[in-house]
Amino acid sequence: MGLKHLREPSIQKFTSKKTFKISIIYLIAIGSVIFAGLFGLFVSSVSIPIQTIVSIITHKMFNIASLSDFTLTEQLIIWEIRLPRVIIGLLVGASLSLAGATLQGLLRNPLAEPYTIGISAGSSLGAVIVIYFKLSLFGLGIMTTLPFVSIIGALVALISVLLITRLSYTRLANETIILAGIILSSFINAIITLLISLSSKEEMSMILYWMMGNLGMKTWVHVWLMLPFFVVGSLILLLKTKELNALSLGENAASHIGVNVKKEKILLLLAATLLTGSAVSISGAIGFVGLVIPHLVRIVIGANHKNLLPLSMLIGGAFLAFADSIARTVIEPRELPIGVITALIGAPVFSWLLVRHRTGKRGLK
C-alpha cells in the first residue's frame, strides 16, 4: 500500500509533536500547583514577609536556619494555620476533581460528579448528624468526630446506590446508578432539611455554613486524617486509567476486550467515594470543582484517562487552593464561603474556554 512510504516520518512527527504538547501541559499544571501553593502561603490577611515565610517553612521541614529571628506568632501563623490550610485546599481540590473525572468517564455522563450519585449527600448527612446530635466519639470532640462519621455516610450512600441498582436487575447499568443516586440524594437531602428545621438557630447556622464549604480552622490533624484516603483513592484511580478508557467505550465493548466490568466498576466507584467522602468531610460540600475542572482538562487534553486523571488532579488542587486564597483575602481579614469564589471565578473562565473550544472546532472543519 502507498501508505507504507509515509509511515515512518509521519509517526515521528505526530508523536513528538503530541508528546511535546502533553509535556507542556503537565509543566503548566505542576506550575499552577506550585503557584497556588505559594500564593496561598504568601498572600493572606496577616502580612508576613516572604523571606520570613520561606525561612520558617524550611526550618520546620529540614531543621536549617535559626528560628530565633522570628516571633513565635509568625511561626504559628505560617506553620499551624497557613500551611495546613493550603495543603488541605490542594488535597480537597485534587480529590473532588479526580473523583469527578472518574465518574464522568465511568458513567459515560458528562454531568456526573460526586454530587450526582449521592456520595456527597451521604457525606453531608454524616456531618449534619454529628452537628445535630452533638456526637463526640472517643472524646474527640465534634470537630474531629465529624470527618469520620461523614466518610461513613459517603460509603453508606454508595452501598445504598449499588443496592438499589442491583435490586432493579440491571447489572449496574449507568442510567440506573445515576437515577438511584438522584433518588438517594433527594431522600438524604430531605432528612438534612428535616434536621435543619428541627435544630436550634445556632445549630442551623453551623449546618448551613458547613454545607457552604469552608477551609478555615484546618490543622495538621485534618491533613493526616485526609491523606490516607487521598493516597489510596487516587492510587487506585491512577492505576486504573486503562480500564476507565475501556469503560468509556461502553460496557459491552469493555468486556469484549477483557475488562471485568462489574469488578472494575465497583472498585472505581469505591475509590471515587473515598476521595469525595474524605474531601467533603473535611471541607464541606464545595461545588463546581468536581464537575467543571475535568471538563476543562478534557477540552485541552482529550478523553484519554491516562492524562485526564493526573491533570484533573493537579489543576483541581491548584484551583481550589487559589480560590481559598481569594476567599480569605478579598475582603480580609473577613472570610467568604469558598463555594462563592469557586463559582464566581470558575463559571466565567470556563464559559469562555467552552465557547472558544466550540468555535475553534467549527473553524477546523
Added chain:
Amino acid sequence: MKRKSILTIIQVLLVLTLVFSISPMNLVSASNQSPERIISLFPSNTEIVYALGKGSKLVGVSDYCNYPIAATKLPKLGGITINTEKILALKPDLILLHQSQAKSHSDAITLFKKTGVNVVVVNDATSFNDAYNDIRIIGRAVGATKKAESVIASMKAKMQQIAEKSKQVKVKRKVWVEVDTWGGLWTTGRQTFMNEMLSTIGAINVAKSYKGWVSLTEEKVVELRPQVVILTYGDYDKDAVKNVLTRKAWQNIPAVKEKKVYLVTNDTVVRPGPRLIDGVEALARAVYPEIYK
C-alpha cells in the same frame, strides 16, 4: 435540595440583614385595654413579657423561645415559618413580633390585623438603649407601663454599678469573643451588645474595628493576641473551651497561655431583654475576676 438549602440560607441571611441593617420602624396599634391572650413570636419579646409579670397571659410562643422554662411549656407556633392557622385558632388579642419578621411575614401580619388582633412589631436592638426602648414598647402593649419603667430603672442601676467598678481597671484587657467556628471565626464587632458590654466593663473588643457580626480568618485572631477569650457556643459544644485551649496555632496567645478562656450563655448576650444584665455580669467576672467578684 441544594436549592432548598440555598433558600434556607437566604432566609437566614435575610433575617440577619434585617436584624443588623434596617432602620427601626414601629407598627404599634393603639390599645388601651391590657390584653388577655398574648402570642410572642420572638425569644427576647417572650423574655420581656415574663419580666413584666405578664407571662400568665401568654398563650403561645415561637419554637425558639426557651426562657424562662414556663415558656417552653406553651404551644409552639413556628420558627422561620409560622403557623398562621394555629395562631388564629388560639384567639389572641395581642401578637408580638420582631422587626426581622415584619417583612418575611407581612402577609400574615395583614391577616392578623384583619381579624382585629393587635399586632406589635418590636424594633431590632443593638444597644442597651434600644433594648430599654423595646421593653417600654412591650410594656405599653401588654398594659404594664409602670412595671416596664421599673425594670428599665433596675437594669440601668446595675449597669451604673458596673460602670463605676470599671474605673478600677488599670490596664484594659483585650478580649476576643467567639460566637461560632463554622465558616470562619465569627465574632461581634461594633454595634452589638457584646461590644457595648465589653466597653462598659472596661475591656477592649479586639474586633471593634468591624461592624456587626463578622467572620475573621484564624491567623488574624492569632495576630490580634487577645488576653481573654469569651465563647458563646458552650451550650452546643461541650468541648468548646478544651478545643480552643488545644488549638496549636493559638499557643502563643496570652489568653490561651494563661488559660483565660471562658463561656458565657449566648442568650444573655444577644437577646435584648432583662437578662442582658446577667450577661454583663458574667462577662465582667470572666474578664476582671479580681474587680467584679
Added chain:
Amino acid sequence: MIQIDNLSGGYRNQVVICDVNLHIAKGEFFTILGPNGSGKTTLLRSITGELAPIEGTIAINGKSIKQMSIKERARQIAVLSQDYAMANEFTVREIVSLGRYPFQDGLFAYSSADDEIIIEESMQLTDVFKYAEVPFSQLSGGEKQRVMLAKTFAQQPQILILDEPTNHLDIKHTYELLELLKEWQKRKQVTILAVMHDINLAALYSDRIALLFEGTVRAVGDNTILSNEDTIERVFGVKMKMISHPHIAKPQMMLIPKQNG
C-alpha cells in the same frame, strides 16, 4: 476450533436458544443467518461469555469458556459490534490501543514497543492510520466502523465475532469491509463468526452458514443450503426465488414483489 454442544441459553425464566450444536473449524468464515428474534444475539453473547449458558457447553480449542478468565477470553475472541458509545473524545490511536488491553498484565503495564507496532499495523490494514491523532467524533460512519475493526485486529484474536457488521454502512463501505475481512481471514487463518441479516452477502462471503429459527438451528452447511427455497421461506417467512450469481458459483435470493410494473 469452536465447539458448541447442546447449548441452551437465555435470560431469567426465558429460554431463547435451545439445544444448539455447532462445530466451527479454524479459519472458517461462519455466518449465522436468521430473522429478528431468532436468537442470534443470544448465541453470540453465549459464545463471548457475557451470558452464562443454561445448559450445554461451549469450548474453544477444547477448553470450556467457563474456565477462562475474561482477559483470557479476550485474548482469543474479539468482537466487532455497532456500539461505540461515547468514544468521541478519544483519538483513533487511543481507541485502537485498547485492543492490546488483554495482553497487558500487571498494574503498571502500558503499551510496549511490540504493542505499538501491532497497533499501527492494525491502523494501516484498515486504512485509518492517517487519522491516528484525529478525534473519533470527526470521522464518518464508515471510518468509525474501520477504527473499531482496527481495535479488534489489534487484539490479534483467533476468533473474530461480527455482530451485524454492515448494518449502518452503504454499499461501498460494506463491500470494502467484507473484502478486508475476507483477506485478513485468509492471511491470518482467523476464524470469523458473523451474524448477518443479508442473505445474499452471507452467500457471497461465508464458507459455511447456519440458519437459526425460533432458537434452534434449522440447517447447517455451505451456501448450497440457501438454494432450498422452502427452507428459506420457513425461516424468513417470505417467498424468494433462487438464482445463480452470473460470475461465480454462489446462490442469490431474489424477492418477488406482489405488484410488478
